[in-house]
Amino acid sequence: FPDIYLIASGGVSGITDIERLDTISVPAVIVGKAIYEGRITLKEIEKMNLN
Structure with a gap:
């Protein structure tokens, strides 16, 4: 289903x-x-967005 936006x-x-x-x-x-x-930090998410 290519038109589905999965979250x-x-x-x-x-x-x-x-x-x-x-x-x-x-x-x-x-x-x-x-x-x-505290299992995920905003810093970790920020690093992912920079890649």
């Missing part, structure tokens, strides 16, 4: 999960709780 939400436990989702072309990830719990 991953829930179960994101670290930056590795975001990297894996990127490799399968998931365009968006909700990471609020992971940031709140």
